[in-house]
Amino acid sequence: MAEELATGWGRALVFVYGVFAVAATGRSAVQLGEDAGKLPYWLSLLAAVLYLVATTCLLVGGRTGWAVARIAVSIELVGVLAVGAWSYLDTDLFHDKTVWSHFGQGYGFLPLVLPFAGLAWLHHTKPAADR
Protein backbone atom coordinates (compact mmCIF):
# COMPACT_ATOMS: atom_id res chain seq x y z
CA MET A 1 0.00 0.00 0.00
CA ALA A 2 1.79 3.10 -1.18
CA GLU A 3 -1.02 5.60 -0.75
CA GLU A 4 -0.12 9.16 0.12
CA LEU A 5 -0.36 9.84 3.83
CA ALA A 6 -2.27 13.11 3.48
CA THR A 7 -4.87 12.24 0.84
CA GLY A 8 -8.18 10.46 1.09
CA TRP A 9 -9.06 9.76 4.71
CA GLY A 10 -5.57 10.95 5.56
CA ARG A 11 -6.73 14.47 4.78
CA ALA A 12 -9.52 14.16 7.34
CA LEU A 13 -6.93 12.90 9.82
CA VAL A 14 -4.62 15.84 9.07
CA PHE A 15 -7.53 18.22 9.69
CA VAL A 16 -8.40 16.72 13.07
CA TYR A 17 -4.75 16.42 14.15
CA GLY A 18 -4.23 20.03 13.08
CA VAL A 19 -7.20 21.23 15.14
CA PHE A 20 -5.93 19.29 18.15
CA ALA A 21 -2.40 20.61 17.68
CA VAL A 22 -3.77 24.17 17.85
CA ALA A 23 -6.14 23.39 20.74
CA ALA A 24 -3.53 21.59 22.85
CA THR A 25 -0.84 24.19 22.16
CA GLY A 26 -3.21 26.99 23.13
CA ARG A 27 -4.41 25.29 26.26
CA SER A 28 -0.96 24.30 27.52
CA ALA A 29 0.40 27.79 26.78
CA VAL A 30 -2.38 29.42 28.81
CA GLN A 31 -2.11 26.92 31.66
CA LEU A 32 1.69 27.01 31.85
CA GLY A 33 1.52 30.79 31.71
CA GLU A 34 -0.62 30.75 34.83
CA ASP A 35 1.31 28.12 36.74
CA ALA A 36 4.37 26.36 35.35
CA GLY A 37 4.72 24.10 38.39
CA LYS A 38 1.93 21.65 37.65
CA LEU A 39 2.67 18.32 35.99
CA PRO A 40 -0.70 17.99 34.16
CA TYR A 41 0.03 21.24 32.31
CA TRP A 42 3.32 19.83 31.08
CA LEU A 43 1.47 16.72 29.94
CA SER A 44 -0.79 19.01 27.89
CA LEU A 45 2.33 20.47 26.31
CA LEU A 46 3.59 16.96 25.53
CA ALA A 47 0.24 16.22 23.88
CA ALA A 48 0.52 19.43 21.87
CA VAL A 49 4.02 18.52 20.65
CA LEU A 50 2.90 15.02 19.65
CA TYR A 51 -0.11 16.38 17.74
CA LEU A 52 2.16 18.86 15.97
CA VAL A 53 4.67 16.14 15.06
CA ALA A 54 1.92 13.80 13.83
CA THR A 55 0.30 16.54 11.72
CA THR A 56 3.62 17.55 10.19
CA CYS A 57 4.68 13.97 9.45
CA LEU A 58 1.38 13.16 7.76
CA LEU A 59 1.79 16.23 5.58
CA VAL A 60 5.46 15.58 4.79
CA GLY A 61 4.84 11.91 4.08
CA GLY A 62 7.41 9.52 2.72
CA ARG A 63 9.09 6.70 4.57
CA THR A 64 10.56 8.87 7.32
CA GLY A 65 7.33 10.78 7.81
CA TRP A 66 5.46 7.53 8.15
CA ALA A 67 7.94 6.11 10.67
CA VAL A 68 8.05 9.24 12.82
CA ALA A 69 4.26 9.55 12.68
CA ARG A 70 3.93 6.01 13.97
CA ILE A 71 6.23 6.72 16.91
CA ALA A 72 4.35 9.94 17.75
CA VAL A 73 0.92 8.32 17.49
CA SER A 74 2.07 5.32 19.57
CA ILE A 75 3.33 7.60 22.36
CA GLU A 76 0.05 9.50 22.06
CA LEU A 77 -1.93 6.28 22.57
CA VAL A 78 0.11 5.30 25.63
CA GLY A 79 -0.15 8.88 26.92
CA VAL A 80 -3.90 9.21 26.65
CA LEU A 81 -4.46 5.79 28.25
CA ALA A 82 -1.96 6.38 31.06
CA VAL A 83 -2.99 9.97 31.81
CA GLY A 84 -6.67 9.05 31.42
CA ALA A 85 -6.40 6.28 34.01
CA TRP A 86 -4.10 8.32 36.25
CA SER A 87 -6.54 11.25 36.31
CA TYR A 88 -9.26 9.00 37.72
CA LEU A 89 -6.94 7.65 40.42
CA ASP A 90 -5.40 10.95 41.50
CA THR A 91 -8.19 13.52 41.28
CA ASP A 92 -6.23 16.09 43.30
CA LEU A 93 -3.34 16.22 40.85
CA PHE A 94 -5.68 16.49 37.88
CA HIS A 95 -7.95 19.11 39.38
CA ASP A 96 -7.93 21.14 36.15
CA LYS A 97 -8.95 19.60 32.88
CA THR A 98 -6.14 18.83 30.45
CA VAL A 99 -6.22 17.39 26.96
CA TRP A 100 -5.71 13.80 28.07
CA SER A 101 -7.24 13.75 31.56
CA HIS A 102 -10.33 11.53 31.91
CA PHE A 103 -9.50 10.11 28.48
CA GLY A 104 -10.12 13.45 26.79
CA GLN A 105 -13.60 13.95 28.23
CA GLY A 106 -13.36 17.72 27.79
CA TYR A 107 -12.82 17.15 24.05
CA GLY A 108 -15.63 14.71 23.42
CA PHE A 109 -13.30 11.74 24.00
CA LEU A 110 -11.74 12.43 20.60
CA PRO A 111 -8.20 12.31 22.08
CA LEU A 112 -8.94 8.65 22.91
CA VAL A 113 -10.28 7.83 19.43
CA LEU A 114 -7.64 9.76 17.51
CA PRO A 115 -4.56 7.52 18.13
CA PHE A 116 -6.56 4.43 17.13
CA ALA A 117 -7.67 6.15 13.93
CA GLY A 118 -4.09 7.30 13.35
CA LEU A 119 -2.60 3.83 13.82
CA ALA A 120 -5.27 2.28 11.58
CA TRP A 121 -4.47 4.82 8.86
CA LEU A 122 -0.72 4.28 9.23
CA HIS A 123 -1.23 0.52 8.99
CA HIS A 124 -3.28 1.08 5.84
CA THR A 125 -0.59 3.26 4.27
CA LYS A 126 2.42 1.19 5.36
CA PRO A 127 5.26 1.65 2.84
CA ALA A 128 6.16 -1.46 0.86
CA ALA A 129 9.33 -3.19 2.08
CA ASP A 130 11.12 -2.89 -1.27
CA ARG A 131 10.56 0.83 -1.74
Add this chain to the structure above:
Amino acid sequence: MTGWSYGVILAISGVVAVLLVVDLVRDRAAQDSHYIGLGVLQVGVLAQLVGGCVALARTERELEGAVFVSYLVTVALLPVVGAFFSLAERSRVGTTILLLAVATVAGLELRLWDIWGGTGG
Protein backbone atom coordinates in the same frame (compact mmCIF):
# COMPACT_ATOMS: atom_id res chain seq x y z
CA MET B 1 -22.41 40.17 22.91
CA THR B 2 -24.91 38.25 24.94
CA GLY B 3 -25.77 34.58 25.11
CA TRP B 4 -28.04 34.61 22.06
CA SER B 5 -25.16 34.78 19.57
CA TYR B 6 -23.91 31.38 20.73
CA GLY B 7 -27.42 29.98 20.38
CA VAL B 8 -27.77 31.34 16.83
CA ILE B 9 -24.44 29.88 15.71
CA LEU B 10 -25.16 26.57 17.42
CA ALA B 11 -28.49 26.44 15.56
CA ILE B 12 -26.82 27.16 12.19
CA SER B 13 -24.15 24.52 12.96
CA GLY B 14 -26.92 22.06 13.79
CA VAL B 15 -28.76 22.66 10.50
CA VAL B 16 -25.57 22.36 8.43
CA ALA B 17 -24.57 19.23 10.37
CA VAL B 18 -27.93 17.59 9.57
CA LEU B 19 -27.50 18.42 5.85
CA LEU B 20 -24.00 16.94 5.95
CA VAL B 21 -25.07 13.76 7.73
CA VAL B 22 -27.87 13.22 5.17
CA ASP B 23 -25.42 13.40 2.28
CA LEU B 24 -22.82 11.40 4.17
CA VAL B 25 -25.32 8.56 4.53
CA ARG B 26 -26.02 8.87 0.80
CA ASP B 27 -22.25 8.60 0.19
CA ARG B 28 -22.07 11.93 -1.61
CA ALA B 29 -19.33 14.54 -1.85
CA ALA B 30 -19.96 17.96 -0.30
CA GLN B 31 -22.76 19.78 -2.16
CA ASP B 32 -23.29 23.44 -3.02
CA SER B 33 -25.97 23.61 -0.31
CA HIS B 34 -23.35 22.65 2.26
CA TYR B 35 -21.03 25.42 1.16
CA ILE B 36 -23.90 27.93 1.26
CA GLY B 37 -24.67 26.76 4.80
CA LEU B 38 -21.00 27.03 5.67
CA GLY B 39 -20.98 30.57 4.21
CA VAL B 40 -23.88 31.55 6.48
CA LEU B 41 -21.98 30.04 9.41
CA GLN B 42 -18.86 31.98 8.40
CA VAL B 43 -20.78 35.27 8.39
CA GLY B 44 -22.12 34.39 11.83
CA VAL B 45 -18.74 33.62 13.38
CA LEU B 46 -17.14 36.71 11.83
CA ALA B 47 -19.91 38.88 13.26
CA GLN B 48 -19.35 37.16 16.58
CA LEU B 49 -15.61 37.85 16.41
CA VAL B 50 -16.25 41.58 15.98
CA GLY B 51 -19.12 41.67 18.48
CA GLY B 52 -17.21 39.59 21.01
CA CYS B 53 -14.18 41.87 20.92
CA VAL B 54 -16.37 44.97 21.32
CA ALA B 55 -18.24 43.36 24.22
CA LEU B 56 -14.96 42.36 25.84
CA ALA B 57 -13.66 45.92 25.61
CA ARG B 58 -16.84 47.28 27.20
CA THR B 59 -17.38 44.80 29.99
CA GLU B 60 -16.32 45.52 33.55
CA ARG B 61 -16.22 41.86 34.51
CA GLU B 62 -13.10 39.80 35.11
CA LEU B 63 -12.69 37.52 32.11
CA GLU B 64 -9.92 35.49 30.56
CA GLY B 65 -9.74 37.94 27.69
CA ALA B 66 -6.86 36.35 25.78
CA VAL B 67 -8.49 32.92 25.88
CA PHE B 68 -11.84 34.37 24.83
CA VAL B 69 -10.37 36.17 21.80
CA SER B 70 -8.26 33.16 20.78
CA TYR B 71 -11.40 31.00 20.78
CA LEU B 72 -13.25 33.64 18.73
CA VAL B 73 -10.44 33.71 16.17
CA THR B 74 -10.19 29.90 15.98
CA VAL B 75 -13.93 29.57 15.48
CA ALA B 76 -13.80 32.20 12.72
CA LEU B 77 -11.06 30.28 10.87
CA LEU B 78 -12.63 26.82 11.09
CA PRO B 79 -15.28 27.06 8.33
CA VAL B 80 -12.75 28.46 5.81
CA VAL B 81 -10.06 25.88 6.61
CA GLY B 82 -12.63 23.08 6.59
CA ALA B 83 -13.93 24.23 3.20
CA PHE B 84 -10.42 24.23 1.70
CA PHE B 85 -9.73 20.75 3.04
CA SER B 86 -13.03 19.38 1.75
CA LEU B 87 -12.60 20.98 -1.70
CA ALA B 88 -9.38 19.02 -2.08
CA GLU B 89 -11.23 15.78 -1.39
CA ARG B 90 -14.36 15.52 -3.55
CA SER B 91 -15.79 12.42 -1.94
CA ARG B 92 -17.48 11.47 1.31
CA VAL B 93 -14.15 12.25 2.95
CA GLY B 94 -14.71 15.92 2.09
CA THR B 95 -18.22 15.73 3.54
CA THR B 96 -16.80 14.16 6.71
CA ILE B 97 -14.22 16.94 7.03
CA LEU B 98 -16.98 19.58 6.81
CA LEU B 99 -18.93 17.72 9.48
CA LEU B 100 -15.84 17.65 11.71
CA ALA B 101 -15.33 21.39 11.15
CA VAL B 102 -18.96 22.21 11.97
CA ALA B 103 -18.89 19.97 15.05
CA THR B 104 -15.71 21.73 16.21
CA VAL B 105 -17.40 25.11 15.76
CA ALA B 106 -20.31 23.88 17.90
CA GLY B 107 -17.93 22.57 20.57
CA LEU B 108 -15.99 25.83 20.69
CA GLU B 109 -19.24 27.83 20.90
CA LEU B 110 -20.10 25.94 24.08
CA ARG B 111 -16.65 26.74 25.48
CA LEU B 112 -17.04 30.41 24.49
CA TRP B 113 -20.36 30.50 26.29
CA ASP B 114 -18.66 29.12 29.41
CA ILE B 115 -15.80 31.62 29.22
CA TRP B 116 -18.12 34.57 28.66
CA GLY B 117 -20.32 33.45 31.54
CA GLY B 118 -17.21 33.27 33.72
CA THR B 119 -16.88 31.07 36.75
CA GLY B 120 -18.70 33.52 38.95
CA GLY B 121 -21.71 33.70 36.60
